[in-house]
Amino acid sequence: MKKLNVNKEACIGCGACVAIDSAHFDFDENGYSEVVNNENVDTEEARNAISSCPTSAISYIDDNENHEEEHNCENCDHKCCEHDEEN
């Protein structure tokens, strides 16, 4: 299932996403954005919030919590388990 995600390290607390899409975003206790609702995330408001974020802190993620345990990294096409392959 598609979910919204805020990268708290990138968020500067400008409030744009909260102003644009208060159905999905609100400020946390530190003044940074957090996702407060992951229902019905494929909306114009959510996409506008993503595109309006000055630090690109918001993204859609694929909510498959067990993904990393479900596959073998050797055959992985996903970016979830990139390795440092120096050799």
Ligand code: SF4
């Ligand atoms: S628009 Fe981006 S930087 Fe601004 S509060 Fe939302 S997540 Fe943080």
